[in-house]
Amino acid sequence: MADKAQIQDAIKTQGEVVRKLKTEKASKEQIDEEVAKLLELKAQIGGDEGKHQFTLKTAKGTRDYNPKQMAIREKVFNTIIRCFKRHGAETIDTPVFELKETLTGKYGEDSKLIYDLKDQGGELLSLRYDLTVPFARYLAMNKITNIKRYHIAKVYRRDNPAMTRGRYREFYQCDFDIAGQYDPMIPDAECLKIVHEILSELELGDFRIKVNDRRILDGMFAVCGVPDDKFRTICSTVDKLDKMSWEDVRSEMVKEKGLSEEAADQIGQYVSMQGGMDLAELLLQDAKMSQSKQACAGLTDMKQLFSYLQLFQVTDKVVFDLSLARGLDYYTGVIYEAILTQTGPVPVVAAQKAEEGVSVGSVAGGGRYDGLVGMFDPKGRKVPCVGVSIGIERVFSIMEQKAEASAEKVRTTETQVMVASAQKNLLEERLRLTAELWNAGIKAEVMYKKNPKLLSQLQHCEDSGIPLVAILGEQELKDGVVKLRTVHSREEVDVSRAELVEAIKKRTSDV
Amino acid sequence: MADKAQIQDAIKTQGEVVRKLKTEKASKEQIDEEVAKLLELKAQIGGDEGKHQFTLKTAKGTRDYNPKQMAIREKVFNTIIRCFKRHGAETIDTPVFELKETLTGKYGEDSKLIYDLKDQGGELLSLRYDLTVPFARYLAMNKITNIKRYHIAKVYRRDNPAMTRGRYREFYQCDFDIAGQYDPMIPDAECLKIVHEILSELELGDFRIKVNDRRILDGMFAVCGVPDDKFRTICSTVDKLDKMSWEDVRSEMVKEKGLSEEAADQIGQYVSMQGGMDLAELLLQDAKMSQSKQACAGLTDMKQLFSYLQLFQVTDKVVFDLSLARGLDYYTGVIYEAILTQTGPVPVVAAQKAEEGVSVGSVAGGGRYDGLVGMFDPKGRKVPCVGVSIGIERVFSIMEQKAEASAEKVRTTETQVMVASAQKNLLEERLRLTAELWNAGIKAEVMYKKNPKLLSQLQHCEDSGIPLVAILGEQELKDGVVKLRTVHSREEVDVSRAELVEAIKKRTSDV
Structure with a gap:
């Protein structure tokens, strides 16, 4: 660090420069520039006469979670983890960064959103973009051919943040995946069952799960006359149907992407179709669709899937929707997406929706990606995979808004009893009793003051x-009792020290 | 990338180099080095048909956690979180990266170990190095003047990894901190109580918690004649006493750091002292020590601390040790560190210790840092803080080795019942029953095969x-029952469908 006196001199000189510019009424840019230099010098010296000027903020698109938000998050996570465990899943964890090459070539255009680490000598690293690619890398690296696992962790995207709608640059994903060679559509049906269970338990209002299949989409494009090399780009246009009208989608296909009007219109007829097993049967008979082997394979599986969904009693929410496309490159079969269909119980979101014209949208999505693990395996060995990802940040923002709107207070601690005193000089007795309670497993707090006011x-x-509240006083100590006060009713009873732990447990178990 | 033919030539040449060395029986190191070069060249060109040769690994110094490791981790976390909650702590979370400037100037020399993110346009960011600085930033940013919080999350250091000893570049910290203006030593005592509770509950073997105070250290340096500007560097030499003998430490002080022999010897007398409240009393009477106002303040607080530790019944493990220094710049008062003193129940670690000559060492540490929040506050408002960090990775590696050594198997799922069948064509019935169990909250699995073997x-x-195992067969279906099999005893009973959930709950509650 430069000599303090030197910097102080520089500050003095620079201060004069700024004052001079101000007297001369120089341009704002010029003054700002010199002021910045001055602040930088002051920052170097620190202290009262040149205090460090930190920018007190979190990085763009990220946020701290305060205790209240954490309490809500814990509740949501517990519900989700309970469901994953009910379905026999194990959990794994992978590092927050991967070798850069592990992530390249998996996300198509979105690769530009990957956060790279600075080359500080050593390996080239990037922050993970999702949990699916690290999962596939993990399977290939450890030669695992079947596993049912969940993974809850943060992922990173240098995307345009929209924080009021729960879209961040750092956000949680809750993934559940089944890897392994199994009979068709059984694991796929379980993924949908899980989405159904979680969205029901979280009580976010009504929802719908759209299902489609990449093979049906591809078959449909083929029979509608889309050239092979336009499948992906037309697919990504179809994916916009939840945000754009068919007219706009059609126009993008024809005008921007050079598709024939005829092909676009044929696609238009298909993507308006929604149904269940009946629709899959209908399309298997469809003169055009039935010409595509791929589409037929997808449709047969779709029928099978719906038969399992019936056994799982979740067909009330699931709809086969030919307009569902989903962006990521790695999907190979069934794809799905859950959306909240009513925001009734969440007035704040509803208000925002009206204001911003955007719904909270998709809260879960996933599908089958049978090729991804093979991309990592030196011998290209494939491991079929299917999985689902819960859009937990959106769930958080709904839950937070619900908590705001509700009269009920969110507790951020689980403390059962406060050890207190109305008299002075009882700190030691309070500490002694608190330790007794801690040792007995009671959640207890005591104030860190010698003589706090009752x-x-x-x-x-x-x-x-x-x-x-466990209240200690001279008399109580003499009598070997504690005054146990119930906060909400203000009732007080004397309880003997020997029976205190039991008395607290009894009173807090029925809270 | 270089031209393929060029690389193939280089591979050929390098292959000859290796073969020549082998013929010549060159040293292993030399051969390994040239083989490494060869492999690198081969990697550049790719595999059999030119397949992408991914380096199938995690970044240096990081690791995946497999389901078994995660099960152990969950158990350890639960113990720790239970303790934090018992003490009334809330939890917060902060982003994995901070503005680079938030972290600069907090870690002294270790700043070079901070991971920076690549400048991809936008803010300059770095991965967090610990949870303490983000906590201080959070307090200052939100103008919070008192809070008791815990935070469990990963931190990042580009350090030299030593993974067998649980030292990684990505690792968890479990921090508990108390911020606020309180009467002296009460929150400090609670931090030590927490370390005592957690290390006892985790059953890692015997441990000791060393305690000292930065003010006592500084006072000691002053009365021993250490020049003001050498306090920090002499302090960091003292910090090596757990790894180096006094002779080596003395030599570093005198020869490398230019301290007088006399001063070094005086320090040597003090740093060999260990005790409890009695030692604090003794030093308050010490002719030299008592001349330092700072030391006296520290010693008076130390006496106070021990009186609270007596009330908390933890003095059996806590020792006032004048050799404890701790590296980080931000400590201002009491400091502490917990070490495992016996590795008896952990034979593998003991073996490693003998082999590597290094113990598992410190498993928790912390102290008082009253100045850190003020560094972030625009007006320099101070918030006194004290906290402790549990070295969870070391705990993990001990627990993992314990699990390895133990006969007992670590369960990675919580599944209570497998829905099975001995006969063919009962997939639908199995799925139906499984869904019934899921809906009743039972943790159930079913095989994803149409006709798996019993x-x-x-x-x-x-x-x-x-x-x-809940076994379904034609007969059982006809009779409206399920054969419930207890795996370990092989006992089987027929249970009616209506009573199945209760029967499973009863049998798994006493497992």
Whole structure:
């Protein structure tokens, strides 16, 4: 670091430069530039006369989670993990960054959104973009050919953040995947069952799960006369149908992507179709569709899938929708996406929706990706995979808004009892009792003050929802008892020290 | 990339180099080096038909966690979180990266170990190096003046990894901190109580918690005649006393750092001292030590701390140790570090210790950092803080080795029942029953095969520790029952469909 006196001199000189410019009424840019230099010098020196000017913020598109948000997140995660475990899943974890080459070539155009680490000597690394590619790398690396696993972790995309709608640059994914060579559509049906269970349990309002198949899409494009090399780009246009009208989609196909009007119109007829097993049967008979082997394979599987979904009792929410396309390159078979269809119980979101003209949209999605693991295997050995990803950030923002709107307070601690005193000089006794309770497994707090006021101890209980107060006083100590106060009813009873733990457990178990 | 023919030529030449060395019986190191070059060239050109040769690995110093490791990790985390919650802590989360400037100037020399993100246009970002600086940034940014929080998350250091000893470049920290203006030593004592509780509950063997105070260290340096500007560097030499003998430490002080022999010897007398409250009392009377105001303040607080530790019943493990220094710049008062003192129940670690000459070492550490939040606050407002960080990776590696050594199998799923069949064509019935169980909250699995063999269904239960099998057959379906088999005893009973859920719950609750 440069000498302090030197910097102070430089600050003085630079201060004069700024003052001079201001007197001369120089341009704002010029003044700002010199002020910036001045601040930089001041930052170097630190302290009161040139305090460090930190930009007090988180990186763009990221956020801190405060205790209240964490409490909500914990509740959501618990519901989701309980479901994943109910379905016999194990969990794994992978590093937050991968070798850059592991991620390249998996995300198509979106590769530009990958965060690279600086080359500081060593390997070239990038932050993970999703949990699916690291999962495939993990399977290939460890030669695992079958596993049912979940993985909940953060992923990173240098995307345009839209934080009010729960779209961040750092966000959680909750993935459940089944890898292995199995009889068709059984694992796929379980993924949809899981989405159904989780969205029902989270009580986010009504939802619908759209299902389609990449093979049906490809077959449809073929029989409609889309040239082979335009499948992907036409597919990504179809994917916009949830945000754009058919007219606009058609126009993009014809005008921007050079598709014939005839082909576009034929696609238009198909992508308006929705149904269930009946639609799959109908299309298997369809004069055009039935000409595509691929489409027929997809449609046969779709029928099979719906038969399992009936057994799982989830057909009320699942719809076979020919307009569902999904962007990622790696899908090879069934694809699906869950959307919330009513925002009734979430007035704030509804208001935002009206304002921004955008719904909370997709809250889960996934599909079959039978080729991805093979891309990593030195011998190209394939491991068929199917999985689903829960869009947890969107769920969080709905839950947060629900919590805001609700009268009920979110507790951020689980403390059962506050050890308090109305008298002075009882810190040691309070600490002794608190330790007794901790040792007995009771969640207890004590104020870090020698002589706190009883009112402030009770106020803390009100504020943080602590249900009980164990009050110590000279008399109680003499009698070998503790005054146990129930915060909400203000009832007080004397309980002997020996029975205190039981008394607390009894009172908090039925809270 | 270089031209393919060129690389093939280079491979040929390099192959000859290797063969020549082998013929010449050159040293292993030399051969290995040239083989490495050969492999690198081969990697450039790709495999059999020119297939993409991915380097199938995780980034240096990082690892995947497999399901077994995750099961152990979950158990450890649960113990730790339970303790944090018992002490009334809330939790927060901060992003994995911070503005680069947020981290600069906090870690002294170790700043070179910070991972920077590539400048891809936008802000300059770095991966977090610990959870303490982001916590301080969070407090200052949100103007929070008191909070008791825990934070469990990964941090990143481009350090030299030593993975057998649980030292990674990506690793978890479990931090518990108390921020706020409180009466002295009460929150500090709670941090030590927490370390005591967690290390006891994890059953890692015996441990000791060393305690010291930066003010006592500084006072000691002053009265021993260390020049002001050498405090930090002499402090970091003292910090090596757990790895180096006093003779070597003394020599570093005198020869490398230019301290007088007399001063070094005086330091040597102090840093050999260990004790409890009595030692603090003794030093308060010490002719030299008592001349330092700073040391006296630290010693008075140390006495106070021990009086609270007595109330918390943890003095059996805590020792006031004048040799404890700790590296980080931001500590201002009490500092502590927990070490495992016996590796008895962990034979593998003991063996490694003998082999590598290094113990598993510190498993927790922390201290008081009253100045850090003020560094972020635009007005320099201070928020006193004290905290502790559990070295969870080291705990993991001990637990993993314990699990290896133990006969007991680690379960990676919680599945209670496998829905099976001995007969063909019962897939639909199996799926139907499985869905019934899922809907009733039972953790159930079913094989994704149309007609799996009963033996392979039972084998899966053995392998993954599933305790029960619900067996369906034609007869059972006709009778409206399920054959419920207990895997370990091979007992089988017929249970009516209506009573199945209860029967499973009853049998798995006492497992």
